[in-house]
Amino acid sequence: MNNELAHEGSAFINFRRYVSDPKEHGFRWVDIRELRFSVQSVHDRGLLAALIGHEQFRDDYAGGGVLPEGPRHGPYWLRLITPDLYEPISQEKAVQILREWVDPLWDVPTELETDLQREVFDRLATADGIYYLSELGDEAIHDWGRVHGYFHEFVLIDRAAGQIALVVAADD
Template identity: 85%
Template sequence: MDNRLAHEESTFINFRRYFPNPKEHGFRWVDIRQLRFSADSVDDRGLLAALIGHEQFRDDYAGGGVLPDGLRHGPYWLRLITPDLYESISQETAVQILRGWVDPLWDVNTELEADLQREVFARLAAADGIYYLSELGDEAIHDWGRVHDYFHEFVLIDRSAGRIMLIVAADD
């Protein structure tokens, strides 16, 4: 485990709270993990490596929570995830991916929109770097990793605040 990062807080936005009918986004959610890093931390790739090595990264996002000795991350085998798989993207691209996933027509409940703005979009706007986990391919999918219909993962680095955020938007 990497000691350069300290977990500060987690936020979970479950769309079921906003839509009484599960067929209307009821199985979608956003999980946000915020970790602090020291001012003397390494470059972005080094921070990505530290995040991958942190226990908060060991979550299959299928109900089991963080498993300190876990072998899975989302739908993927943890051992196959490296910093090089993360693509640097613009804030505009990240927003486009997320808004398209939430609802292509952006016909979203007002309360959900406010929560997403505060917890996700404001953090995207403040980030110095935004990284998106590329599709890893079938060989990286673990033994029951296809429980997610969509799995979008972003890592935000905010150097002025000394924070790295792992944002996973998925549905199952």
């Protein structure tokens, strides 16, 4: 299945671009990776397994980028991540998690809200399946994995479009 996933593109929203004082929400960002799969592909768990095995998944999100042979994914050891750790959640729950992370008490700049809507919330609205990576616990945190204050990961499956979007929202 891994050979059937093709990386199509990426988007990166760095909150620092939208704020005048980086101490105010300037260390938050959202990274989106789009991968295409064949429409007749297997069930969602098979797609999650293919994503975990794809080189685009091998990113520690700490500035090093994708490392094709890398042992880390975000704050976690890659070897400990399995499809079963992804919990299916509703669009409403995903939006709630993200809105709470963005900060409901902050007056989000219009340009940032527009970019979040286009790159994240519109994708959530069209997804057939939304999966959220559960907290893996201390034993899964890699040697310097605590660089992220928050790490939220969603996998959005859009079967009609034949796309998976890996959405990571984090602070560092």
